[in-house]
Amino acid sequence: MVNLSKEEQKMFDGEVGEAARQSMEILVAMGKIYDAEKMIPVSSAQVSGVSYKTIGDAGLEYLQDLVRKGAKTRVPTFLNPAGMDEAQWKEMGVPGDFAEKQLEILDAYSKMGIMKTCTCAPYFIGIRPREGEHVAWAESSAVSFANSVLGARTNREGGPSALAAAVCGVTPAYGLHLDENRKANIVVDVQCELKTAADFGALGSAIGKLAKRKYPAFRGIKSATEEQLKVLGASMAATGSVPIYFVENITPEYNIADDAGQMTFTDFQLRSSKDELDSGEKPQLVTIGCPHASLEEIREIAEMVQEKKPTTEFWVCTARKLKDEAGRLGYTEKIEKAGGKVVADTCMVVCPLERMGYHVTGTNSGKAAKYLPSLCSQKVAFGKLKDILYR
Protein backbone atom coordinates (compact mmCIF):
# COMPACT_ATOMS: atom_id res chain seq x y z
CA MET A 1 0.00 0.00 0.00
CA VAL A 2 1.48 3.32 -1.10
CA ASN A 3 0.28 6.18 1.13
CA LEU A 4 -0.20 9.47 -0.67
CA SER A 5 -0.15 13.02 0.67
CA LYS A 6 -3.11 15.29 -0.11
CA GLU A 7 -1.24 16.91 -2.99
CA GLU A 8 -0.20 13.52 -4.42
CA GLN A 9 -3.77 12.21 -4.10
CA LYS A 10 -5.03 15.23 -6.06
CA MET A 11 -2.65 14.40 -8.87
CA PHE A 12 -3.71 10.74 -8.78
CA ASP A 13 -7.38 11.77 -8.95
CA GLY A 14 -6.80 13.92 -12.02
CA GLU A 15 -7.40 17.29 -10.33
CA VAL A 16 -4.07 18.63 -11.60
CA GLY A 17 -4.51 17.59 -15.22
CA GLU A 18 -4.24 14.48 -17.31
CA ALA A 19 -0.42 14.34 -17.56
CA ALA A 20 -0.05 14.54 -13.77
CA ARG A 21 -2.78 11.89 -13.34
CA GLN A 22 -1.05 9.46 -15.69
CA SER A 23 2.35 10.21 -14.16
CA MET A 24 1.15 9.68 -10.59
CA GLU A 25 -0.53 6.43 -11.67
CA ILE A 26 2.85 5.24 -12.98
CA LEU A 27 4.58 6.22 -9.72
CA VAL A 28 1.93 4.50 -7.59
CA ALA A 29 2.19 1.34 -9.68
CA MET A 30 6.00 1.37 -9.36
CA GLY A 31 5.55 1.83 -5.63
CA LYS A 32 3.31 -1.26 -5.53
CA ILE A 33 5.72 -3.34 -7.58
CA TYR A 34 8.65 -2.49 -5.28
CA ASP A 35 6.74 -2.31 -1.98
CA ALA A 36 7.17 1.42 -1.32
CA GLU A 37 5.14 2.82 1.57
CA LYS A 38 5.15 6.45 0.43
CA MET A 39 6.49 8.99 -2.03
CA ILE A 40 9.50 11.22 -1.41
CA PRO A 41 10.28 14.57 -3.06
CA VAL A 42 13.11 14.64 -5.59
CA SER A 43 15.25 17.68 -6.34
CA SER A 44 15.93 16.79 -9.98
CA ALA A 45 15.16 14.26 -12.67
CA GLN A 46 17.25 13.00 -15.55
CA VAL A 47 15.41 11.41 -18.44
CA SER A 48 16.68 8.67 -20.77
CA GLY A 49 15.10 7.55 -24.02
CA VAL A 50 16.20 10.52 -26.13
CA SER A 51 17.85 9.04 -29.20
CA TYR A 52 15.51 8.25 -32.08
CA LYS A 53 17.63 5.15 -32.53
CA THR A 54 16.62 3.71 -29.17
CA ILE A 55 12.97 4.84 -28.81
CA GLY A 56 11.90 4.96 -32.48
CA ASP A 57 8.52 6.13 -33.74
CA ALA A 58 6.76 4.47 -30.80
CA GLY A 59 8.73 6.57 -28.31
CA LEU A 60 8.20 9.75 -30.29
CA GLU A 61 4.44 9.15 -30.29
CA TYR A 62 4.52 8.60 -26.52
CA LEU A 63 6.30 11.93 -25.96
CA GLN A 64 3.96 13.83 -28.27
CA ASP A 65 1.00 12.23 -26.48
CA LEU A 66 2.36 13.50 -23.15
CA VAL A 67 2.81 17.00 -24.58
CA ARG A 68 -0.84 16.96 -25.72
CA LYS A 69 -1.87 15.92 -22.21
CA GLY A 70 -0.14 19.05 -20.90
CA ALA A 71 2.95 17.53 -19.26
CA LYS A 72 5.16 20.10 -17.48
CA THR A 73 8.04 19.32 -15.15
CA ARG A 74 7.96 20.48 -11.51
CA VAL A 75 11.65 19.99 -10.77
CA PRO A 76 14.79 20.72 -12.82
CA THR A 77 14.90 18.00 -15.45
CA PHE A 78 17.54 17.28 -18.04
CA LEU A 79 18.16 14.91 -20.92
CA ASN A 80 20.40 12.00 -21.77
CA PRO A 81 22.32 12.13 -25.08
CA ALA A 82 20.41 12.27 -28.35
CA GLY A 83 21.27 10.46 -31.58
CA MET A 84 23.22 13.38 -33.01
CA ASP A 85 24.85 16.76 -32.41
CA GLU A 86 21.88 19.11 -32.69
CA ALA A 87 23.93 21.80 -34.42
CA GLN A 88 26.46 19.73 -36.36
CA TRP A 89 24.61 16.60 -37.44
CA LYS A 90 25.33 17.11 -41.13
CA GLU A 91 29.08 17.33 -40.54
CA MET A 92 28.80 14.14 -38.45
CA GLY A 93 27.27 12.32 -41.41
CA VAL A 94 23.90 11.61 -39.78
CA PRO A 95 21.18 10.71 -42.34
CA GLY A 96 18.53 13.41 -42.89
CA ASP A 97 15.50 11.19 -42.17
CA PHE A 98 17.01 10.29 -38.79
CA ALA A 99 17.77 13.95 -38.00
CA GLU A 100 14.20 15.03 -38.71
CA LYS A 101 12.77 12.54 -36.19
CA GLN A 102 15.48 13.35 -33.65
CA LEU A 103 14.60 17.06 -33.77
CA GLU A 104 10.92 16.21 -33.17
CA ILE A 105 11.88 14.24 -30.06
CA LEU A 106 13.99 17.10 -28.69
CA ASP A 107 11.15 19.50 -29.42
CA ALA A 108 8.66 17.37 -27.45
CA TYR A 109 10.98 17.30 -24.43
CA SER A 110 11.52 21.07 -24.66
CA LYS A 111 7.78 21.67 -24.60
CA MET A 112 7.61 19.87 -21.25
CA GLY A 113 10.18 22.29 -19.85
CA ILE A 114 13.10 19.88 -19.94
CA MET A 115 16.63 21.24 -20.46
CA LYS A 116 18.30 19.89 -23.58
CA THR A 117 21.55 19.15 -21.78
CA CYS A 118 21.82 15.93 -23.81
CA THR A 119 24.55 14.47 -21.65
CA CYS A 120 25.05 11.24 -19.76
CA ALA A 121 27.48 13.02 -17.40
CA PRO A 122 25.44 15.91 -15.95
CA TYR A 123 27.83 15.97 -12.98
CA PHE A 124 30.53 17.44 -15.27
CA ILE A 125 28.35 20.46 -16.09
CA GLY A 126 27.58 21.40 -12.52
CA ILE A 127 24.53 19.22 -11.87
CA ARG A 128 25.73 17.64 -8.65
CA PRO A 129 23.16 16.62 -6.02
CA ARG A 130 24.58 16.67 -2.49
CA GLU A 131 25.13 13.65 -0.25
CA GLY A 132 21.79 12.25 0.90
CA GLU A 133 19.76 14.24 -1.66
CA HIS A 134 16.97 12.29 -3.39
CA VAL A 135 16.79 12.46 -7.20
CA ALA A 136 15.19 10.40 -9.99
CA TRP A 137 17.81 9.74 -12.64
CA ALA A 138 17.59 7.28 -15.50
CA GLU A 139 20.94 7.08 -17.26
CA SER A 140 22.58 4.01 -15.75
CA SER A 141 26.09 5.47 -15.53
CA ALA A 142 24.84 8.76 -14.06
CA VAL A 143 22.77 6.78 -11.54
CA SER A 144 25.93 4.96 -10.51
CA PHE A 145 27.92 8.22 -10.24
CA ALA A 146 25.20 10.02 -8.27
CA ASN A 147 24.83 7.17 -5.75
CA SER A 148 28.46 6.16 -5.47
CA VAL A 149 30.65 9.21 -6.03
CA LEU A 150 28.27 11.97 -4.88
CA GLY A 151 26.39 10.00 -2.22
CA ALA A 152 23.03 11.18 -3.58
CA ARG A 153 20.10 8.74 -3.73
CA THR A 154 18.41 7.41 -6.83
CA ASN A 155 17.09 4.17 -8.18
CA ARG A 156 17.86 3.23 -11.74
CA GLU A 157 14.78 4.74 -13.33
CA GLY A 158 13.39 3.96 -16.77
CA GLY A 159 12.63 6.84 -19.16
CA PRO A 160 8.89 6.98 -18.34
CA SER A 161 9.31 6.64 -14.56
CA ALA A 162 11.94 9.42 -14.49
CA LEU A 163 9.61 11.59 -16.56
CA ALA A 164 6.71 10.78 -14.22
CA ALA A 165 8.89 11.83 -11.26
CA ALA A 166 9.75 15.06 -13.11
CA VAL A 167 6.08 15.86 -13.70
CA CYS A 168 4.99 15.04 -10.11
CA GLY A 169 8.18 16.07 -8.25
CA VAL A 170 8.22 12.82 -6.24
CA THR A 171 9.32 9.21 -6.55
CA PRO A 172 8.29 6.08 -4.61
CA ALA A 173 10.49 5.48 -1.57
CA TYR A 174 12.13 2.10 -2.15
CA GLY A 175 15.52 0.61 -3.04
CA LEU A 176 18.45 2.99 -2.92
CA HIS A 177 16.40 5.80 -1.39
CA LEU A 178 16.44 3.83 1.88
CA ASP A 179 19.50 3.54 4.18
CA GLU A 180 19.16 -0.19 4.75
CA ASN A 181 19.58 -1.00 1.05
CA ARG A 182 22.77 0.98 0.50
CA LYS A 183 25.18 -1.79 1.46
CA ALA A 184 27.71 -3.78 -0.51
CA ASN A 185 27.17 -7.53 -0.64
CA ILE A 186 30.41 -8.38 -2.38
CA VAL A 187 33.86 -7.05 -1.44
CA VAL A 188 36.47 -6.98 -4.20
CA ASP A 189 40.09 -6.92 -3.12
CA VAL A 190 41.94 -5.22 -5.99
CA GLN A 191 45.45 -6.61 -6.09
CA CYS A 192 46.68 -4.90 -9.24
CA GLU A 193 47.60 -1.37 -10.13
CA LEU A 194 45.01 0.59 -12.13
CA LYS A 195 46.62 3.27 -14.25
CA THR A 196 44.39 4.32 -17.13
CA ALA A 197 40.68 4.80 -17.74
CA ALA A 198 40.84 1.59 -19.77
CA ASP A 199 42.09 -0.24 -16.65
CA PHE A 200 39.12 1.03 -14.64
CA GLY A 201 36.81 0.12 -17.54
CA ALA A 202 38.20 -3.41 -17.73
CA LEU A 203 37.82 -3.84 -13.95
CA GLY A 204 34.22 -2.58 -14.17
CA SER A 205 33.32 -4.85 -17.09
CA ALA A 206 34.63 -7.93 -15.30
CA ILE A 207 33.06 -7.14 -11.91
CA GLY A 208 29.73 -6.10 -13.44
CA LYS A 209 29.41 -9.52 -15.07
CA LEU A 210 30.17 -11.32 -11.81
CA ALA A 211 28.19 -9.02 -9.54
CA LYS A 212 24.99 -9.17 -11.62
CA ARG A 213 22.54 -7.64 -9.16
CA LYS A 214 24.95 -7.43 -6.23
CA TYR A 215 26.49 -4.17 -5.04
CA PRO A 216 30.31 -4.24 -4.99
CA ALA A 217 32.75 -2.57 -2.61
CA PHE A 218 36.39 -2.19 -3.64
CA ARG A 219 39.41 -2.37 -1.39
CA GLY A 220 42.97 -1.67 -2.48
CA ILE A 221 42.33 1.16 -4.95
CA LYS A 222 44.76 3.79 -3.72
CA SER A 223 43.52 6.75 -5.73
CA ALA A 224 41.00 7.44 -8.47
CA THR A 225 39.95 10.56 -10.36
CA GLU A 226 36.29 11.35 -10.98
CA GLU A 227 36.91 10.45 -14.63
CA GLN A 228 38.18 7.01 -13.63
CA LEU A 229 35.29 6.44 -11.21
CA LYS A 230 32.91 7.47 -13.99
CA VAL A 231 34.29 4.74 -16.25
CA LEU A 232 34.30 2.13 -13.48
CA GLY A 233 30.66 2.75 -12.60
CA ALA A 234 29.50 3.01 -16.22
CA SER A 235 31.09 -0.34 -17.09
CA MET A 236 29.50 -2.13 -14.14
CA ALA A 237 26.12 -0.58 -14.95
CA ALA A 238 26.43 -1.81 -18.53
CA THR A 239 27.56 -5.38 -17.91
CA GLY A 240 25.70 -5.96 -14.66
CA SER A 241 23.01 -3.30 -13.95
CA VAL A 242 25.03 -2.18 -10.91
CA PRO A 243 23.48 1.08 -9.60
CA ILE A 244 25.86 1.72 -6.65
CA TYR A 245 29.37 0.75 -5.57
CA PHE A 246 31.77 1.75 -2.85
CA VAL A 247 35.53 2.36 -2.81
CA GLU A 248 37.32 2.30 0.52
CA ASN A 249 38.65 5.74 1.53
CA ILE A 250 37.36 7.29 -1.71
CA THR A 251 33.53 7.26 -1.93
CA PRO A 252 31.49 9.14 0.72
CA GLU A 253 29.76 5.92 1.80
CA TYR A 254 31.43 2.57 2.43
CA ASN A 255 28.88 0.17 3.91
CA ILE A 256 29.30 -3.59 3.87
CA ALA A 257 26.50 -6.07 4.60
CA ASP A 258 27.23 -8.65 7.32
CA ASP A 259 26.90 -11.56 4.91
CA ALA A 260 28.91 -9.99 2.08
CA GLY A 261 31.00 -12.31 -0.12
CA GLN A 262 34.68 -11.80 -0.92
CA MET A 263 36.72 -11.99 -4.11
CA THR A 264 40.06 -10.84 -5.48
CA PHE A 265 40.95 -9.08 -8.72
CA THR A 266 44.49 -9.65 -9.91
CA ASP A 267 46.71 -8.44 -12.71
CA PHE A 268 45.91 -11.62 -14.64
CA GLN A 269 42.16 -10.89 -14.49
CA LEU A 270 42.79 -7.30 -15.56
CA ARG A 271 44.70 -8.46 -18.63
CA SER A 272 42.10 -11.13 -19.52
CA SER A 273 39.29 -8.61 -19.21
CA LYS A 274 41.08 -6.21 -21.57
CA ASP A 275 41.86 -8.99 -24.06
CA GLU A 276 38.26 -10.11 -24.03
CA LEU A 277 37.01 -6.62 -24.94
CA ASP A 278 39.54 -6.04 -27.73
CA SER A 279 39.11 -7.51 -31.23
CA GLY A 280 42.73 -6.53 -31.98
CA GLU A 281 41.76 -4.78 -35.22
CA LYS A 282 42.73 -1.30 -36.30
CA PRO A 283 39.75 1.03 -35.74
CA GLN A 284 38.29 3.20 -38.52
CA LEU A 285 37.07 5.61 -35.89
CA VAL A 286 38.11 6.12 -32.28
CA THR A 287 35.37 7.44 -30.02
CA ILE A 288 36.28 9.02 -26.71
CA GLY A 289 33.85 10.11 -24.02
CA CYS A 290 31.69 7.23 -22.83
CA PRO A 291 30.33 8.55 -20.51
CA HIS A 292 30.79 12.09 -21.85
CA ALA A 293 34.28 13.58 -21.47
CA SER A 294 35.06 16.16 -18.81
CA LEU A 295 36.90 19.37 -19.70
CA GLU A 296 40.03 17.88 -18.16
CA GLU A 297 39.79 14.84 -20.42
CA ILE A 298 39.32 17.04 -23.49
CA ARG A 299 42.42 19.01 -22.48
CA GLU A 300 44.51 15.84 -22.10
CA ILE A 301 43.39 14.56 -25.50
CA ALA A 302 44.09 17.92 -27.16
CA GLU A 303 47.63 17.84 -25.81
CA MET A 304 48.19 14.22 -26.76
CA VAL A 305 47.07 14.64 -30.37
CA GLN A 306 48.93 17.92 -30.75
CA GLU A 307 52.13 16.13 -29.83
CA LYS A 308 51.50 13.23 -32.20
CA LYS A 309 48.77 13.09 -34.84
CA PRO A 310 46.55 9.98 -34.54
CA THR A 311 46.46 7.47 -37.36
CA THR A 312 42.64 7.29 -37.36
CA GLU A 313 39.65 9.59 -37.42
CA PHE A 314 38.42 10.30 -33.88
CA TRP A 315 35.56 11.93 -31.97
CA VAL A 316 35.51 13.37 -28.50
CA CYS A 317 31.93 13.18 -27.20
CA THR A 318 30.88 15.65 -24.55
CA ALA A 319 28.13 17.96 -23.31
CA ARG A 320 27.29 21.06 -25.36
CA LYS A 321 28.39 23.32 -22.52
CA LEU A 322 31.85 21.73 -22.36
CA LYS A 323 32.19 21.78 -26.13
CA ASP A 324 31.69 25.56 -25.99
CA GLU A 325 34.26 25.77 -23.22
CA ALA A 326 36.73 23.59 -25.14
CA GLY A 327 36.34 25.93 -28.11
CA ARG A 328 37.10 28.97 -25.98
CA LEU A 329 40.16 27.34 -24.47
CA GLY A 330 41.59 26.33 -27.85
CA TYR A 331 41.28 22.56 -27.27
CA THR A 332 38.83 22.07 -30.15
CA GLU A 333 41.23 23.68 -32.60
CA LYS A 334 44.04 21.33 -31.57
CA ILE A 335 41.73 18.33 -31.89
CA GLU A 336 40.44 19.39 -35.30
CA LYS A 337 43.96 20.02 -36.59
CA ALA A 338 44.81 16.44 -35.68
CA GLY A 339 41.84 15.11 -37.67
CA GLY A 340 39.37 14.82 -34.79
CA LYS A 341 35.96 16.27 -33.98
CA VAL A 342 34.46 17.48 -30.73
CA VAL A 343 30.91 16.15 -30.85
CA ALA A 344 28.19 17.41 -28.48
CA ASP A 345 24.74 16.09 -27.46
CA THR A 346 25.39 12.50 -28.56
CA CYS A 347 27.77 9.54 -28.40
CA MET A 348 29.06 6.55 -30.31
CA VAL A 349 26.44 4.25 -28.82
CA VAL A 350 23.21 6.15 -29.47
CA CYS A 351 24.03 7.73 -32.85
CA PRO A 352 23.42 5.67 -36.03
CA LEU A 353 27.10 4.64 -36.51
CA GLU A 354 26.06 1.53 -38.39
CA ARG A 355 24.45 3.74 -41.06
CA MET A 356 27.51 5.95 -41.36
CA GLY A 357 29.95 3.51 -42.95
CA TYR A 358 31.88 2.38 -39.85
CA HIS A 359 32.59 -1.26 -38.97
CA VAL A 360 35.43 -1.13 -36.43
CA THR A 361 35.31 1.42 -33.64
CA GLY A 362 37.90 2.08 -30.97
CA THR A 363 37.08 2.92 -27.35
CA ASN A 364 38.68 3.01 -23.92
CA SER A 365 35.28 2.59 -22.24
CA GLY A 366 34.00 -0.70 -20.89
CA LYS A 367 30.45 0.52 -21.41
CA ALA A 368 30.96 1.44 -25.07
CA ALA A 369 32.75 -1.89 -25.63
CA LYS A 370 29.64 -3.66 -24.36
CA TYR A 371 27.11 -1.75 -26.49
CA LEU A 372 28.98 -1.05 -29.77
CA PRO A 373 28.56 -4.61 -31.09
CA SER A 374 24.86 -4.98 -30.23
CA LEU A 375 23.54 -1.45 -30.83
CA CYS A 376 25.84 -0.34 -33.66
CA SER A 377 27.02 -3.61 -35.31
CA GLN A 378 30.65 -2.62 -34.66
CA LYS A 379 33.76 -4.63 -33.96
CA VAL A 380 35.56 -3.11 -30.99
CA ALA A 381 39.18 -2.05 -30.62
CA PHE A 382 39.63 -1.64 -26.87
CA GLY A 383 42.62 -0.17 -25.09
CA LYS A 384 44.15 2.93 -23.62
CA LEU A 385 44.03 6.02 -25.85
CA LYS A 386 47.76 5.89 -26.64
CA ASP A 387 47.17 2.44 -28.10
CA ILE A 388 43.93 2.77 -30.06
CA LEU A 389 44.61 6.25 -31.51
CA TYR A 390 47.91 5.11 -33.01
CA ARG A 391 47.25 1.40 -33.69
Place this chain on the structure above:
Amino acid sequence: MEIKSRSISRGRASGEVLMTIEPLGFLGGVDPETGEVIEPWHPLKGKNIAGKVLVFPNGKGSTVGSYVMLQLAKNNKAPAAIINVEAEPIITVGAIISGIPMVDRPEKNVYQLVKDGQRIEVDGDNGLILL
Protein backbone atom coordinates in the same frame (compact mmCIF):
# COMPACT_ATOMS: atom_id res chain seq x y z
CA MET B 1 -17.39 -15.30 -9.61
CA GLU B 2 -14.95 -12.64 -8.52
CA ILE B 3 -11.16 -13.07 -8.22
CA LYS B 4 -9.43 -10.50 -6.05
CA SER B 5 -6.26 -9.05 -7.54
CA ARG B 6 -4.15 -5.95 -7.27
CA SER B 7 -5.04 -2.82 -9.23
CA ILE B 8 -2.15 -1.73 -11.47
CA SER B 9 -3.76 0.36 -14.25
CA ARG B 10 -7.20 1.87 -13.83
CA GLY B 11 -10.32 1.35 -15.97
CA ARG B 12 -12.77 -1.50 -16.65
CA ALA B 13 -13.03 -3.61 -19.77
CA SER B 14 -14.18 -7.02 -20.91
CA GLY B 15 -13.17 -9.32 -23.71
CA GLU B 16 -12.30 -12.87 -24.68
CA VAL B 17 -9.40 -14.47 -22.85
CA LEU B 18 -6.11 -15.11 -24.65
CA MET B 19 -3.58 -16.71 -22.34
CA THR B 20 -0.03 -17.97 -22.25
CA ILE B 21 2.35 -19.16 -19.57
CA GLU B 22 5.26 -17.56 -21.47
CA PRO B 23 6.40 -14.00 -20.63
CA LEU B 24 5.68 -11.54 -23.44
CA GLY B 25 7.76 -8.67 -24.81
CA PHE B 26 6.13 -6.09 -27.06
CA LEU B 27 9.13 -4.65 -28.95
CA GLY B 28 9.70 -7.17 -31.72
CA GLY B 29 7.10 -9.39 -30.05
CA VAL B 30 3.87 -7.82 -31.26
CA ASP B 31 3.21 -6.00 -34.56
CA PRO B 32 2.01 -2.50 -33.59
CA GLU B 33 0.00 -2.17 -36.81
CA THR B 34 -1.99 -5.39 -36.57
CA GLY B 35 -1.80 -6.64 -32.98
CA GLU B 36 -0.41 -9.99 -34.13
CA VAL B 37 2.18 -11.78 -31.99
CA ILE B 38 5.29 -12.07 -34.18
CA GLU B 39 7.97 -13.34 -31.83
CA PRO B 40 9.45 -16.53 -33.29
CA TRP B 41 8.77 -19.64 -31.14
CA HIS B 42 6.35 -17.81 -28.83
CA PRO B 43 3.30 -20.02 -28.08
CA LEU B 44 1.02 -17.13 -29.12
CA LYS B 45 2.83 -16.55 -32.44
CA GLY B 46 0.28 -15.78 -35.15
CA LYS B 47 -2.49 -15.01 -32.63
CA ASN B 48 -3.99 -11.53 -32.44
CA ILE B 49 -4.17 -9.72 -29.10
CA ALA B 50 -6.47 -6.89 -30.22
CA GLY B 51 -9.51 -6.56 -27.94
CA LYS B 52 -8.53 -9.63 -25.89
CA VAL B 53 -8.11 -9.98 -22.15
CA LEU B 54 -4.47 -10.94 -22.30
CA VAL B 55 -3.27 -13.26 -19.53
CA PHE B 56 0.49 -13.82 -19.16
CA PRO B 57 2.94 -14.14 -16.28
CA ASN B 58 5.00 -10.96 -16.80
CA GLY B 59 6.68 -8.73 -19.36
CA LYS B 60 10.15 -9.19 -20.77
CA GLY B 61 12.58 -7.57 -23.22
CA SER B 62 13.14 -3.96 -24.19
CA THR B 63 11.65 -1.07 -22.24
CA VAL B 64 10.60 0.38 -25.61
CA GLY B 65 7.85 -2.26 -25.36
CA SER B 66 5.86 0.23 -23.25
CA TYR B 67 5.68 2.61 -26.20
CA VAL B 68 4.73 -0.19 -28.60
CA MET B 69 1.67 -0.78 -26.38
CA LEU B 70 0.69 2.88 -26.89
CA GLN B 71 1.07 2.46 -30.67
CA LEU B 72 -1.23 -0.56 -30.51
CA ALA B 73 -3.80 1.51 -28.59
CA LYS B 74 -3.66 4.29 -31.18
CA ASN B 75 -4.22 1.74 -33.95
CA ASN B 76 -7.13 0.20 -32.00
CA LYS B 77 -5.20 -3.06 -31.76
CA ALA B 78 -4.40 -3.04 -28.04
CA PRO B 79 -5.63 -5.75 -25.69
CA ALA B 80 -8.87 -4.79 -23.86
CA ALA B 81 -7.28 -5.61 -20.51
CA ILE B 82 -4.21 -7.32 -19.04
CA ILE B 83 -3.83 -9.83 -16.24
CA ASN B 84 -0.28 -10.54 -15.08
CA VAL B 85 0.88 -12.94 -12.42
CA GLU B 86 3.48 -10.39 -11.28
CA ALA B 87 3.59 -6.91 -12.79
CA GLU B 88 6.94 -5.43 -13.84
CA PRO B 89 7.69 -1.89 -15.04
CA ILE B 90 7.56 -2.35 -18.84
CA ILE B 91 4.02 -3.73 -19.10
CA THR B 92 2.85 -1.55 -16.19
CA VAL B 93 4.02 1.69 -17.82
CA GLY B 94 2.69 0.53 -21.19
CA ALA B 95 -0.76 -0.25 -19.78
CA ILE B 96 -1.01 3.08 -17.93
CA ILE B 97 0.09 5.31 -20.81
CA SER B 98 -2.21 3.40 -23.17
CA GLY B 99 -5.25 3.38 -20.87
CA ILE B 100 -5.42 -0.43 -20.71
CA PRO B 101 -6.96 -1.74 -17.44
CA MET B 102 -4.51 -4.07 -15.72
CA VAL B 103 -4.38 -6.17 -12.55
CA ASP B 104 -1.77 -8.54 -11.13
CA ARG B 105 -1.33 -11.08 -8.30
CA PRO B 106 -4.75 -12.73 -8.70
CA GLU B 107 -5.57 -14.55 -5.46
CA LYS B 108 -6.70 -17.65 -7.32
CA ASN B 109 -5.08 -19.53 -10.19
CA VAL B 110 -6.52 -17.83 -13.27
CA TYR B 111 -4.94 -20.43 -15.54
CA GLN B 112 -7.19 -23.11 -13.98
CA LEU B 113 -10.32 -21.01 -13.68
CA VAL B 114 -10.64 -19.48 -17.14
CA LYS B 115 -10.34 -20.83 -20.68
CA ASP B 116 -9.10 -19.30 -23.91
CA GLY B 117 -11.99 -17.56 -25.64
CA GLN B 118 -14.08 -17.18 -22.46
CA ARG B 119 -15.53 -13.69 -21.98
CA ILE B 120 -14.43 -12.07 -18.72
CA GLU B 121 -14.18 -8.60 -17.21
CA VAL B 122 -11.23 -6.83 -15.59
CA ASP B 123 -11.88 -4.06 -13.08
CA GLY B 124 -8.61 -2.15 -12.82
CA ASP B 125 -10.06 0.42 -10.42
CA ASN B 126 -10.86 -2.11 -7.70
CA GLY B 127 -8.42 -4.87 -8.63
CA LEU B 128 -11.01 -7.51 -9.60
CA ILE B 129 -11.40 -10.17 -12.26
CA LEU B 130 -15.07 -10.95 -12.94
CA LEU B 131 -16.03 -14.28 -14.49
